[in-house]
Structures are given as C-alpha cells and as structure tokens.
Amino acid sequence: MRVIALEEHYTTSMLPVAGPARRPDIGAKLEDLGTGRLADMDAAGITLQVLSPSSPGTHLQAPADAIATARDANDRLAEVVTAHPTRFAGFAVLPMPDPDAAAAELDRCVTALGFKGAMVHGHVAGTFLDDPAFSPVFACAENLGVPVYLHPTPPTPAVFEAYFSNLPGRTGEALAGAAWGWHAETGLHALRLVLGGVFDRFPRLTVVIGHMGENIPFSLARADSVLSPMATHLKRRVAEYFHEHFYVTTSAYFTLPPFQCALGVFGIDRLLFSVDYPFSDNLDGRRFLDNVPLSPHDLEKLAHGNAEQLLGL
Secondary structure (H helix, E strand, O other): OOOEEEEEEEOOOOOOOOHHHHOHHHHHHHHOOOHHHHHHHHHHOOOEEEEEEOOOOOOOOOHHHHHHHHHHHHHHHHHHHHHOOOOEEEOEEOOOOOHHHHHHHHHHHHHOOOOOOEEEEOOEOOEOOOOHHHHHHHHHHHHHOOOEEEEOOOOOHHHHHHHHOOOOOOHHHHHHOOOOHHHHHHHHHHHHHHHOOHHHHOOOOOEEEOHHHOOHHHHHHHHHHHHOOOOOOOOOOHHHHHHHHEEEEOOOOOOHHHHHHHHHHHOHHHEEOOOOOOOOOHHHHHHHHHHOOOOHHHHHHHHHHHHHHHHOO
16 A cells, blocks of 8 residues: 655754754664665655754745745755655645745746655744744745645744743653643634634645544534634634645544544544654554554555645646
C-alpha cells in the first residue's frame, strides 16, 4: 500500500529551531535529506514524505532576514525533490513577517518549483493569521488551489510567563509545547481564522491542521453551540467552516481514541496520515496505520488517497 506522510520536517543552517529540534539526535535527522531519511522511510514503508520546515520557521525573524531564509530553504528543498521525485514533495517556507513577500514566494514555489502548498507556524511574533495583513498569503493560496498547513509554534514570552512558568525542571517548557500548549494554541488559532472571517473572504481556501485536529474534534460541538449564535458577522455556523475548509492529519498521535473522535467529527475524507518525523518515529506511525480499524477502502483514503487528491500527487 502506498503511504504518504504530510507533516515531515527538515531544517537548514538558516532556519531557526526551537524545543526538541535543538537535540543533537533530532537535529541530525532534520538536516538529513538523503540516505538516512530514506532508510528510515523504507524501514516503515513510507512511500513519500511532504517535507516542511520545523517550528518556528521564519516567524520571529526580521522581514529581510525572513525573505532570505525562506528563499534559501525553498531552493534547497527543490533540489532534494528534484533528486528524489518519487520520495519527496515540498511545502514552502514563507517569509510571513512580510505578507506580500510571503505571497510572492508561495507563488514562486508552486508555479516554478512544483511545491504542493505551504506550512506556516502559528502566530507571527504574537500576531495571529486572521489579521487582515496576512490576506495576500491566503489570497495567493486560494488562487493557486493549494492548502496552507497551520503548524504549532512556541508561545510568546508573556503567554509562557502567565501559563507555563514556575514548574519543576523543564516541565513548563514541555507543557507549553508538545505536551499541551502547542495543540491548544493551534486549535485556538484555527477558531480565530473562522471567527475572523478568513473563509468568508477566501471561500475556496483549505487549511490543514495536524496532531489529530489540535483538540478541535473533541470541542467543536461545544465551540459551535456557544459561538455560532453570537457570530452574526459570519455567513455560516462555526462548525460548517471546519467541515468544509479543514483537513486533519494524524501527526504524532498514534492511539485510537483521538482518531475515533477525529473520524467521527470530520469524516474519513478529511483525514490524512502523518508521522511528524523526526520528532515522532516512522515505525510508530506505521504500526498505528496498520492497526487502525478501517475498511480497506477507507484505509487507502487515509494512507494516500486523500493526500493525492488534496495535493495533486
């Protein structure tokens, strides 16, 4: 069975890294876009990785630095995809501190380099992407017909201090990141995109969120019941935007209950397999995929069919 994984990370010397990416073992795998990565993929039967930068991308850089970093990373990734076209595809790095430049870089990456969309890393120095300043990026993605993958990023210093400080050892850092904070904030960010009217302005825009939906599937009915009656500026109910504009990946979530929740809320046509390599292990992801209780037809959708349709693979 063909297996496509959508949230698989890499880095370059110019891209900032955060959290676990600073570990030497993780850092080495992030930098490896050749023999070692392909061997890890082969061991788990991963046919193709859609490669994307690790957090925080360019989001904390000055605009000029972000432009140079993004262009360098995208050119390097294009070389890798060209060398291994059946094993790798790319999501663009965008210089989000300069939204007009980010839109231009997305257009270049899709039209000239053949990339399949873009990954963006949460807020941009504290500003969420529902801000109208980022409209050029969403307009470009909509026009090109490619998705934007919304990935977690570290909280701002003020948020970290308020919510995650004064805990033993490094538990506060972990709580702010992969243990909880990243997912809670990205789910909040997705809700902000809806409430900020992004999908009314860009009705053909598609957004992908990872980690089995960033807590949205569990809480969507509650959020919809509270927000929809008061969100009279929107054209539809809150839940409708999620059902029509969002896809969810399995990245780093390899237990059945979260999958069952995401499946029940979003349906099989909106779910995509991912590992979150190298922060999660390909073999763990593949074991989950091999044991998920789906019909053969639906398993094919999860493993590769939905990704092929969404990304034109």
